[in-house]
Amino acid sequence: MPQFFEYFLLTIFIAGLIFISHWIGQQAYTWMPPQATAEAQRVDDLFSFLTTIGAFILLGLVSMMLYSVLFYRAKPDDYSEGHPSRGNAKLEIFWTITPILLVAWIAFQNINIYKQLNILGLKQIVQFPLDAAPAEAAMVQNTPKPAAETIQVIAKQWNWRFRYPNDVINRELHLPVNESTRLNLQAEEVIHGFYIPEFRLRQDAIPGRDIAIVVTPIRTGKYRLQDAEFSGTYFALMQADVYVESREAYERWLARVAQQPIELVDAAVAEQSRSPRTLLKTGWYTGLSDSASVADSLSPKDGGNS
Amino acid sequence: MTRSPSTSPHNDESPINLERIRQKFPRWLRRFLPSGGGSHEDHHGKGMFGFTIFLLSESIVFLSFFFTYAVLRLTTPNWLPAGISGPEPSTFVIINTVILLSSSLVIQLAERSLNHHHLKQFRWLWLLTALMGTYFLIGQGIEWSQLHFGLRTGLLGATFYILTGFHGLHVLSGVILQVIMLVRSFIRGNYNQGHFGVSATTLFWHFVDGIWVILFSLLYLW
Amino acid sequence: MTHSSNEGATNPLEPERSNQQFNWRYYLHFSTDHKVIGVQYMVTTFTFFLIGGLLAMLIRGELVTPELNLVDRPLYNALFTLHGTVMIFLWIIPFNAGLANYLVPLMIGARDMAFPLLNALSFWLIPPAGILLISSFLLPNGPAQTGWWSYPPMSLQFPPGQPINGQLFWIISLILLGISSIMGAVNFVTTIVWLRAPGMTFFRMPVFVWSVLSAQLLQLINLPSLTGALILLMFDLSLGTNIFKPLEGGDPVIYQHLFWFYSHPAVYIMALPAFGIFAEVLPAFARNPLFGYRSLALASLGIALVSIFVWVHHMFASATPDWMRVLFAITSMLVAIPTGVKAFGWTATIWKGKLHLDTPMLFAMGGAAMFLFGGITGVMLAANSFDLHVNNTYFVVGHFHYIVFNTITMAIFAAIYFWFPKITGRMFAEGWGKLHFWLTFIGANLTFFPMHPLGLQGMVRRVASYPSEYQGWNIIASLGGFLLGVSVLPFIANAIGSILDGPRATDNPWEATGLEWTTSSPPPRDNFAEIPQVIFPPYNYGNPRAYGEDSATQSGEEVSSHNE
Numbered sequence A: 001m002p003q004f005f006e007y008f009l010l011t012i013f014i015a016g017l018i019f020i021s022h023w024i025g026q027q028a029y030t031w032m033p034p035q036a037t038a039e040a041q042r043v044d045d046l047f048s049f050l051t052t053i054g055a056f057i058l059l060g061l062v063s064m065m066l067y068s069v070l071f072y073r074a075k076p077d078d079y080s081e082g083h084p085s086r087g088n089a090k091l092e093i094f095w096t097i098t099p100i101l102l103v104a105w106i107a108f109q110n111i112n113i114y115k116q117l118n119i120l121g122l123k124q125i126v127q128f129p130l131d132a133a134p135a136e137a138a139m140v141q142n143t144p145k146p147a148a149e150t151i152q153v154i155a156k157q158w159n160w161r162f163r164y165p166n167d168v169i170n171r172e173l174h175l176p177v178n179e180s181t182r183l184n185l186q187a188e189e190v191i192h193g194f195y196i197p198e199f200r201l202r203q204d205a206i207p208g209r210d211i212a213i214v215v216t217p218i219r220t221g222k223y224r225l226q227d228a229e230f231s232g233t234y235f236a237l238m239q240a241d242v243y244v245e246s247r248e249a250y251e252r253w254l255a256r257v258a259q260q261p262i263e264l265v266d267a268a269v270a271e272q273s274r275s276p277r278t279l280l281k282t283g284w285y286t287g288l289s290d291s292a293s294v295a296d297s298l299s300p301k302d303g304g305n306s
Numbered sequence B: 001m002t003r004s005p006s007t008s009p010h011n012d013e014s015p016i017n018l019e020r021i022r023q024k025f026p027r028w029l030r031r032f033l034p035s036g037g038g039s040h041e042d043h044h045g046k047g048m049f050g051f052t053i054f055l056l057s058e059s060i061v062f063l064s065f066f067f068t069y070a071v072l073r074l075t076t077p078n079w080l081p082a083g084i085s086g087p088e089p090s091t092f093v094i095i096n097t098v099i100l101l102s103s104s105l106v107i108q109l110a111e112r113s114l115n116h117h118h119l120k121q122f123r124w125l126w127l128l129t130a131l132m133g134t135y136f137l138i139g140q141g142i143e144w145s146q147l148h149f150g151l152r153t154g155l156l157g158a159t160f161y162i163l164t165g166f167h168g169l170h171v172l173s174g175v176i177l178q179v180i181m182l183v184r185s186f187i188r189g190n191y192n193q194g195h196f197g198v199s200a201t202t203l204f205w206h207f208v209d210g211i212w213v214i215l216f217s218l219l220y221l222w
Numbered sequence C: 001m002t003h004s005s006n007e008g009a010t011n012p013l014e015p016e017r018s019n020q021q022f023n024w025r026y027y028l029h030f031s032t033d034h035k036v037i038g039v040q041y042m043v044t045t046f047t048f049f050l051i052g053g054l055l056a057m058l059i060r061g062e063l064v065t066p067e068l069n070l071v072d073r074p075l076y077n078a079l080f081t082l083h084g085t086v087m088i089f090l091w092i093i094p095f096n097a098g099l100a101n102y103l104v105p106l107m108i109g110a111r112d113m114a115f116p117l118l119n120a121l122s123f124w125l126i127p128p129a130g131i132l133l134i135s136s137f138l139l140p141n142g143p144a145q146t147g148w149w150s151y152p153p154m155s156l157q158f159p160p161g162q163p164i165n166g167q168l169f170w171i172i173s174l175i176l177l178g179i180s181s182i183m184g185a186v187n188f189v190t191t192i193v194w195l196r197a198p199g200m201t202f203f204r205m206p207v208f209v210w211s212v213l214s215a216q217l218l219q220l221i222n223l224p225s226l227t228g229a230l231i232l233l234m235f236d237l238s239l240g241t242n243i244f245k246p247l248e249g250g251d252p253v254i255y256q257h258l259f260w261f262y263s264h265p266a267v268y269i270m271a272l273p274a275f276g277i278f279a280e281v282l283p284a285f286a287r288n289p290l291f292g293y294r295s296l297a298l299a300s301l302g303i304a305l306v307s308i309f310v311w312v313h314h315m316f317a318s319a320t321p322d323w324m325r326v327l328f329a330i331t332s333m334l335v336a337i338p339t340g341v342k343a344f345g346w347t348a349t350i351w352k353g354k355l356h357l358d359t360p361m362l363f364a365m366g367g368a369a370m371f372l373f374g375g376i377t378g379v380m381l382a383a384n385s386f387d388l389h390v391n392n393t394y395f396v397v398g399h400f401h402y403i404v405f406n407t408i409t410m411a412i413f414a415a416i417y418f419w420f421p422k423i424t425g426r427m428f429a430e431g432w433g434k435l436h437f438w439l440t441f442i443g444a445n446l447t448f449f450p451m452h453p454l455g456l457q458g459m460v461r462r463v464a465s466y467p468s469e470y471q472g473w474n475i476i477a478s479l480g481g482f483l484l485g486v487s488v489l490p491f492i493a494n495a496i497g498s499i500l501d502g503p504r505a506t507d508n509p510w511e512a513t514g515l516e517w518t519t520s521s522p523p524p525r526d527n528f529a530e531i532p533q534v535i536f537p538p539y540n541y542g543n544p545r546a547y548g549e550d551s552a553t554q555s556g557e558e559v560s561s562h563n564e
């Protein structure tokens, strides 16, 4: 019974596919950076799910193509027809419905996880100042959930600064672990992007707009905040160190920098004054032109109380 | 709207006989001269089709401006900078608008006369349209010069001048097209085989008027 | 002076040309012949591909090491800005226009495009626009350096007090290219709607024509919004208005919407013709009719339709409210449905065929397979919760290069090889073609696969220097990139050599169906001695003489109802 045999082979093929793609989906977790927030776990779950489905579709179709290449070759001068079928309504309906179901499933998972993400500050980031409400009021309005701390993140070309509750301004971001911290993102001249890979979190800061996100880190350690929205010449250098630490360590650090500000070199300014040797040099406008700006970004008010 | 013209030639006494002039030129030069009379094929249908989809596409540029204007206006708390009054629908502007909109009727009548082979009537009506368009442009210029704000007066100025300016450019193109078609009507036999150019200009003119209605509502009435 | 309908044939402006000769000098003239224009487009845009590729080589060269050592930062930023702009607006989009120019009239049995003069004008706008763009390298402060999106307010920051600057050149060049595209789109749509030969009903058009129709409709609907955005940007840049300047009351996010309202559909404007190429090449070398012709044809329109409503997926991390993120995530995923119909159709076409693995087929199959990969990462990106992790990282760069290079550029090579005999009247050298394929296929995967792990690990794009932990994958990507650079050499050698000295091609060397194969190679000025009367469905591979002379004895309609 060739019919039966074909179905048998097909079943084995699909079972094998499911097995392999499931395995690949499990591997997906290891391709990601460490999970430093609760949200990160959820995003990784979604990614693993997407990878499983993706691998299933990709391997299924590619192995069919490969099978054809291996076993359905024509003899060199045989230009006769392969098979006369121009289509098959049932089959076509089947492969329209299947993606619909898959897409519905993926969309469902995505929404589900997006709801749990609790990047709650993203609600109503487009504020219609129609009612001419003062910006602050609008910000309080979309306070999504009580946050223990509120830190202001100020992005400018090309450095990050953070203003802590005690009005200390510093170039390092320190966060207490297992607590929700509210980050108010502000950009000074152009759009910048707040991105910490371990947090699985990414949000643009737009000049003139108040955008807030709430993060809850669950893993202590040192991470890197990287600008992720291209912002001009020294974009690549627009990084900051992020420390997730215990409440006590956080408080201690805050008290210390309030006493004695830590000077951190601005990477862009440093590079401007001692530019690396490159094979091709243009001398084109960098945006950091005069020494005035150097002085400005190294001035003490940057690191200390204002 | 895209009525196919009848092909029966009308009594054409137009002064310019292009064929005769053409014959006076040496052969090598002749091929660079425009020829009267169009082609025997029916270019009208596909020409009008192409032109119509072009206009639909063009309207998206306006749409993108309208979108920008609407969003900016909705999200800006004090649209009018302190001490500056916005554009008012004054009588002057309304007259201007009425002239432009009624010219749509005139151009339609003009095309109809051409369809009925009343060449003279066509020319007069056509000229009238072009004059009305020119009147609108001049009126717009006067209006511009009397406003209390400039291109750089905040969002109000920027959007107002860009929108009306872009529309004005279209009116200007329409008038230029009208002049070209008018001149061509003096070429003997030019419209014998069809008048795609005239129909397209007419359609374009209606388009420009339609845009003005939206623009007027957005800028003056909102 | 007569005004006969075949005026073009005797147009004294055009030098005489015999039918069986491909004379390259002929292609340097201003011509209104769609075939000449098509070739002019293709050759010009291929030159831009080499330029864009050269910029990519410099990018990959810089990224071999974490530190800066090949180019300085402004130059690097200019490199990827122009690389992206050139590749999209001067390579793929106009190349597709050129290919469609050559093929559409032939495929639907027309003598030329609907508006030949307009057609020539559309082409002749491209060289000046391209030269303008490239020439901005000579400006005192170089070309635009703000990425191919040129988001304000950054793109408005060019050195103050310099009215002539790279950003302005960029804007003007793009506006010109946009005008060219719109004129082309008007022409294509009119041609397809009006100039089909008798009997060439919509459902007898090859899928390539369907995909061109869908893509050009997208141009008409969406491109003007980019033009609008660019005009406003130009006012802000050069005339001091403040529409996109947030600190003066403007709103830069509007620009993002207008830009992506075009530039998302633009990716399907690029991809649809590639899908069309697969639909022509796969059946010819699998000797099977295209499986599910109707659903594939309609899927083109479906993709075009859905893709109008997905643009916000490029703005998930921007100032976009939650409802918008979720809504546009769903619409973006919907594109997978009509696209899936296409992918399944291709696979089924090959299934149980009699495969001939000639060069065009290799490129088409390689491209189709890699498209699945790029499409699936696309659906991942559409899941906004996940996209927030990889937005603006190399994961995105990897996603789209798997499509723009590994799919579309591969499809374009498939098309060049497939129609080479028709266009030039000569055969290319098969061995060189295969070499070209393998170098490209291996190089492409080496270059673009490593970008996915890099992105997942958090390497952002548009950086000339990067933390050293990312170096490993970057070295592989760069080596792959250089392999790609080498891979074009056998192609160029093959093309030039074969045009000059290849063996003569027959009218239908692949035994393919389609009207373009019924006329001579290269086709005469008016394409067909006599306008064909079409009585068969396309892809009539069971019936090789589908468009034969003694049509009365053929029974094409029977084949069409033959369902398994």
Ligand code: HEA
Pocket (backbone or CB within 6 Å): A057, A098, A099, A100, A102, A103, C266, C267, C268, C270, C271, C313, C314, C332, C333, C335, C336, C337, C339, C340, C341, C343, C344, C371, C372, C374, C375, C376, C377, C378, C379, C380, C381, C382, C383, C387, C390, C391, C392, C396, C399, C400, C403, C404, C408
């Ligand atoms: C021509 C090129 C092309 C094509 C065809 C696509 C196709 C798709 N793209 Fe891609 N994309 C780009 C070019 C392209 N893209 C470019 C250039 C960018 C970046 C621009 C920039 O930032 O500079 C980008 C960026 C981009 C983003 C933004 C990422 C970010 O910036 O963070 C997103 C997000 O949704 C996305 C999604 C998709 C989707 C869902 C598809 C879908 O159309 C894919 C559909 C196809 C398939 C899914 C495979 C076949 C289907 C099946 C076999 C059916 C079954 C499958 C499933 C149910 C999953 N793309």
Ligand code: HEA
Pocket (backbone or CB within 6 Å): C049, C050, C051, C052, C053, C054, C056, C057, C059, C060, C080, C081, C083, C084, C085, C087, C088, C092, C146, C147, C148, C149, C397, C401, C404, C405, C409, C447, C461, C462, C463, C464, C481, C484, C485, C486, C487, C488
């Ligand atoms: C649309 C088509 C397209 C194509 C075909 C390509 C092709 C390639 N692209 Fe890219 N790319 C983009 C569109 C495209 N790209 C876009 C839109 C961006 C985003 C830009 C932005 O961020 O704003 C981008 C960005 C981009 C980046 C990211 C830069 C960054 O973010 O910092 C990189 C990095 O590796 C890259 C690499 C490549 C490589 C190696 C190729 C290779 O496939 C190229 C292969 C080239 C050749 C095969 C030709 C080589 C030629 C020679 C060696 C001879 C030259 C000789 C003469 C000129 C005489 N591209």
Ligand code: CUA
Pocket (backbone or CB within 6 Å): A155, A156, A157, A158, A191, A192, A193, A227, A228, A229, A230, A231, A232, A235, A238
């Ligand atoms: Cu700094 Cu973007």
Ligand SMILES: [Cu+2]
Pocket (backbone or CB within 6 Å): C263, C264, C265, C267, C311, C313, C314
């Ligand atoms: Cu997109």
